[in-house]
Amino acid sequence: MAKAKLQLDRGPDHVSDEALRSLLGYEMKRAFNVVHHDLRSTLDPFGLRMLTFTALVLIVDNPGLRQSQLAAAMDMERPNLVVILDELEARALIVRDRDPTDRRAYALKPTRAGGRLCARAFEAVKAHERRLLADVDDESRAVVSAAFRKIQSREAKD
Amino acid sequence: MAKAKLQLDRGPDHVSDEALRSLLGYEMKRAFNVVHHDLRSTLDPFGLRMLTFTALVLIVDNPGLRQSQLAAAMDMERPNLVVILDELEARALIVRDRDPTDRRAYALKPTRAGGRLCARAFEAVKAHERRLLADVDDESRAVVSAAFRKIQSREAKD
DNA sequence: TATTGTTATACTCTATAACTATA
DNA sequence: TATAGTTATAGAGTATAACAATA
Numbered sequence: 001m002a003k004a005k006l007q008l009d010r011g012p013d014h015v016s017d018e019a020l021r022s023l024l025g026y027e028m029k030r031a032f033n034v035v036h037h038d039l040r041s042t043l044d045p046f047g048l049r050m051l052t053f054t055a056l057v058l059i060v061d062n063p064g065l066r067q068s069q070l071a072a073a074m075d076m077e078r079p080n081l082v083v084i085l086d087e088l089e090a091r092a093l094i095v096r097d098r099d100p101t102d103r104r105a106y107a108l109k110p111t112r113a114g115g116r117l118c119a120r121a122f123e124a125v126k127a128h129e130r131r132l133l134a135d136v137d138d139e140s141r142a143v144v145s146a147a148f149r150k151i152q153s154r155e156a157k158d
Numbered sequence: 159m160a161k162a163k164l165q166l167d168r169g170p171d172h173v174s175d176e177a178l179r180s181l182l183g184y185e186m187k188r189a190f191n192v193v194h195h196d197l198r199s200t201l202d203p204f205g206l207r208m209l210t211f212t213a214l215v216l217i218v219d220n221p222g223l224r225q226s227q228l229a230a231a232m233d234m235e236r237p238n239l240v241v242i243l244d245e246l247e248a249r250a251l252i253v254r255d256r257d258p259t260d261r262r263a264y265a266l267k268p269t270r271a272g273g274r275l276c277a278r279a280f281e282a283v284k285a286h287e288r289r290l291l292a293d294v295d296d297e298s299r300a301v302v303s304a305a306f307r308k309i310q311s312r313e314a315k316d
Numbered sequence: 317t318a319t320t321g322t323t324a325t326a327c328t329c330t331a332t333a334a335c336t337a338t339a
Numbered sequence: 340t341a342t343a344g345t346t347a348t349a350g351a352g353t354a355t356a357a358c359a360a361t362a
Contacts, residue, residue: 015220015231019280020212024287025197029208031306032190033233034313039183050187051329054178062173068343073173075191077331082345104338104343122177129182135308143301148189150293155192209352226320235354240322262320262361 035132042128046121047091051076053121055084056110059094060118064107066099093117193290200286204279205249209234211279213242214268217252218276222265224257251275 020026036050043053051074058070071081085108088094093114096106110118133141178184194208201211209232216231217223229239243266246252251272254264268276291299 013223013227015216015223015227017216017219017231019219020215023283024291025193025208025283026212027303027306028186028190028193030233031309032186034309035183035186037313049328050183054184057178058173058175061175061177065171065173066343069171069173073175075188076329078344079332079346080330099343102339102343104336106344125181125183132309132312133182133305135312136305140301140305143298144305145185147291147294147298147302148185151189151192151290154290154293155195207351224320234352236321237323237355238353257320260320260362264321 035129038128038132039125042124043121046117046124048117048121051084052087053125055081056088056093056114056118057122059088059108060110060115063109064097066105067108068105070108088114193287196286196290197283200282201279204275204282206275206279209242210245211283213239214246214251214272214276215280217246217266218268218273221267222255224263225266226263228266246272 017026039050039053043049046053048056054074055070058073059065062069067081067085068078071078074081085094085096089096092111095109095111097109099105099107136144175184197208197211201207204211206214212232213228216228220227225239225243226236229236232239243252243254247254250269253267253269255267257263257265294302
């Protein structure tokens with residue numbers, strides 16, 4: 001990392017990425033790498049990863065939702081969610097209750113322990129993100145957030 | 159996608175992700191998913207992916223660089239770069255020349271075909287990104303870009 | 317000793333088809 | 340027939356240890 005930074009910035013072995021820097025995808029991936037790496041180390045003490053954390057938060061905030069709803073909300077395929085929920089269920093952070101109105105579906109609910117872990121992990125993530133965004137003022141954050149949403153809304157327009 | 163959008167926006171099966179929306183990582187992943195998905199379909203006709211494209215552009219812009227430099231510039235581990243370069247070399251888009259001053263290292267260089275493909279792919283990516291950013295004005299793009307760089311510079315400060 | 321590129325390996329995330337049980 | 344959850348599988352990205360050749 002430090003080495004990459006050094007080489008990219010200057011020095012005899014300078015690697016020019018000027019052209020790529022003009023691309024949104026490249027800039028965004030580099031920034032996302034940093035955020036994701038930080039998130040990983042932040043969630044590791046809780047035994048969570050980005051996907052298990054996201055699923056847990058959504059279940060805590062939407063108790064009773066179905067797996068298909070959760071998969072759609074998380075932008076992932078249903079089959080891939082199964083192992084994520086298996087993991088959370090095995091750790092007794094959530095339960096899969098049968099939906100009485102539709103016996104095909106499960107109603108996902110957090111356990112007490114799941115709710116507590118979720119709250120603690122969420123605060124830790126927020127604290128870490130505050131550090132990552134320390135140099136970005138509130139106004140800029142709002143602009144970034146608005147841009148993210150506009151990009152997301154462009155999704156279907158291909 | 160359309161289904162997720164519908165459920166997230168409103169309706170009887172509305173899934174609330176309000177809490178997660180306050181997290182940079184969540185917003186960024188959603189936006190990056192869109193950008194990455196678009197990039198995939200844009201590069202597919204050229205037989206390239208994000209990583210092979212990025213490596214090719216950096217080699218075209220920095221002919222003669224070493225694999226270790228390229229890996230550092232791409233924020234990835236050296237072993238993972240090997241298969242990426244194998245792919246580009248097998249398609250005769252780049253060559254691995256021996257570095258005369260250090261016989262351990264390779265000097266990576268684009269072939270004529272590699273340079274041509276790179277130029278065409280690059281233009282296609284730029285055009286697609288213009289569409290993705292159609293609703294984001296120039297000033298906001300500059301703010302987003304600056305924020306990305308500030309986040310990247312926070313990396314080592316953990 | 318340290319470094320370059322490599323192999324091997326393992327884990328995570330992603331994507332698709334096909335199955336079961338219900339509706 | 341369609342949907343909810345599941346299984347199986349394959350591709351892609353990521354991370355670490357260990358090796359041969361060279362510095």
